Amino acid sequence: MDLKQFFLEKLEREIAVTRKAIERVPEGKNDWKPHPRSMExxxxxxxxxxxxGWIAFMVERDSLDLGDPASEGFKTRARESKAELLEALDKGVARSRAALEATTEEHLKKNWQFKMGGxxxxxxxxxxxLTDAVFSHLAHHRGQLTVYLRLNEEKVPAMYGPSADEFH
Structure with a gap:
């Protein structure tokens, strides 16, 4: 299997798992955090x-500099509703799927840079x-989100195996 096909298949698997977590996010609790140093x-x-959606950005551009004002559109902002969260997921996935379908094996092997202030x-x-900064990073934050769900009395979805809330 080539890299392009691997990432397309991985994307499809991760969409479903991510959607399950997002669908459980309680509305009206955007400011809640378990610790002062935690994310809201x-x-x-x-x-x-x-x-x-970062996949499209990484396939279509050669770098990202978070210190550059041009990267302002890349920065995350909270959404007011679950519907807005799911819309953001769907839009990002559509762009990423299209970017992966249009790319080449050679392009996926070229370097990509992450910068801060140059x-x-x-x-x-x-x-x-893509493996580290998208898929592994997503698994980390999605796991963090499931802890937030548990602490807010929401059911934790099964993702890569059973969940105490879905399989007894």
Missing amino acids: LGYLAALVAEML QVISDLPRYVM
Whole structure:
């Protein structure tokens, strides 16, 4: 299997798992956080909803500099409703699916840079960055979101195996 096909298949699996988590996010609790240094629930839910959309950004551009004012549109903002979160997920997934379908194996092997204020933080092959900065990073924050769900008395969805709330 080539990288392009691998990422397309991985994207499809992650859409369903991410959707299940987003569908459980309680509305009206955007400001809630379990600890003063923790992210607010609204920001975390939006981050999880948007992360699969990062694939398009990473396929279509050669770098991201979070210190550059041009990256302002990339920054996450909380959404007011579950419907808005799901819309963000769907739009990002559609862009990412199209970007992956249009890319080549050679392009996925070219380096992609992550920068802060012009300083290169990471410069690795695009396929490594997609694996680490999108899929692994998403799994981390989605897991964090399930803890927030539990602490807000919401049912935790089964993702890669059983959940105490869905399988007894």
